[in-house]
Amino acid sequence: MPHAAPGRTLTHCLRALLGAWAATAVGLAAAQAVMGPTGAPTRSVEKEIRADNKPERSVREWLVRMHEASRLRSYAGTFVVSSNFGGMSSSRIWHACDGQQQMERVESLTGAPRSTFRRNNEVLTFLPESRTVLTDRRESLGLFPDLLKSDETAIAEFYSARRTGGDRVAGFEADVVQLAPKDNLRFGYRIWSERKTGLVVKLQTLDREGNVLEQAAFSELQLDVPVRMDKLAQMMNVPEGWRVEKSDAVKTTPAAEGWAMKSAVAGFKPMSCYKRPAQGVLQWIFSDGLASVSLFVETYDPKRHFHESVAASGATHTLTRRMQEWWLTAVGEVPPATLKAFSLSLERRK
Structure with a gap:
């Protein structure tokens, strides 16, 4: 995850x-x-x-x-x-x-x-x-x-x-x-x-x-x-002897990373997009003003990504899906059908 x-x-x-x-x-x-x-x-x-x-x-x-x-x-x-x-x-x-x-x-x-x-x-x-x-x-x-x-x-x-x-x-x-x-x-x-x-x-x-x-x-x-x-x-001052780990998240755009949506999911607008170079993960964030959805994309790894699934924890649902050589994890406080709509609309442009 x-x-x-x-x-x-x-x-x-x-x-x-x-x-x-x-x-x-x-x-x-x-x-x-x-x-x-x-x-x-x-x-x-x-x-x-x-x-x-x-x-x-x-x-x-x-x-x-x-x-x-x-x-x-x-x-x-x-x-x-x-x-x-x-x-x-x-x-x-x-x-x-x-x-x-x-x-x-x-x-x-x-x-x-x-x-x-x-x-x-x-x-x-x-x-x-x-x-x-x-x-x-x-x-x-x-x-x-x-x-x-x-x-x-x-x-x-x-x-x-x-x-x-x-x-x-x-x-x-x-x-x-x-x-x-x-x-x-x-x-x-x-x-x-x-x-x-x-x-x-x-x-x-x-x-x-x-x-x-x-x-x-x-x-x-x-x-x-x-x-x-x-x-x-x-x-907020860091105590002496403690280790500081800074986030490696870098702001980017989906287009720059080669991703786009074929069609919008009704009501959800793109908010921001980040990549974590060390982990090789891209996160694209959407919101309708109340609920949010994050699309995490990384290179498909058969050793870690062995089955597609839909899971729930309270109001948060998670969908995983293989997209050719990519692996998508969609997470949001939305019904599973919404995550499916996002997964079907996401496409690779380059």
Whole structure:
């Protein structure tokens, strides 16, 4: 499997790294009393929703509000992610902002110890077990939760939005917003947006039938906490004796590398393209504004690439396919049919 390259958003990275949202037995029982098995409102809640006379926001208005909340607010909290496969993990997040400057610290609470720092597009990951620091610059990393990965004006063509009610998450009142796809090429989302600020405090990714594929949420959150940027900057200093490994990703274009798409996959726009010379891997990144797809291309090696497959982990699907002397790995938070459409459209031009 190719290594992830620049361009993955912070939301995507957190989904992949953290693992699971865990509710207490009391909280889960209370939730099930009001919500259906997939987290959808029950009939009694629907009556309350119909009585709510709040004006409905458009898809763009909801997403811009959420995006601005993540950009302008300082906060700290414990963030947990779970998948329908039972995976579970958590991290502690500190987010600070000062004008246009953004800084974050993400401390893994499960699995191998790991601390990730982000200062705007600069990313450092500290691995204490190996005394190693990984450095990277991510042009398209974005802000948590990065719901505006591309031109937001196109999102309304492929998603509809409606407020379905209210709820409490981590002690905060939140609006529950349903983003429904208008075709079969993308998943839907249920988003809990903190009522006063708009900050996303919980997010579910849903399949076509409304089943929850993946869920991420704050189990504890403090808004507008005095997170000091100078203190976070000091923590980014590499300790004496630690090894620094710099990313070898080089920005390029698909055309320069001899690749093109015969036809576009509806709604998905090319975002960026990188190559890793040491690994011989090219990554071409696409997004529809909410979901992302990465196409990893490398030379076919019969010793490593012995069968084509489609696999799933929560909301993330992976498709592998041989293309003559090349091997394609398509990865994205999309249905398998979408990855198949990308794989059939990709072609070698030279």
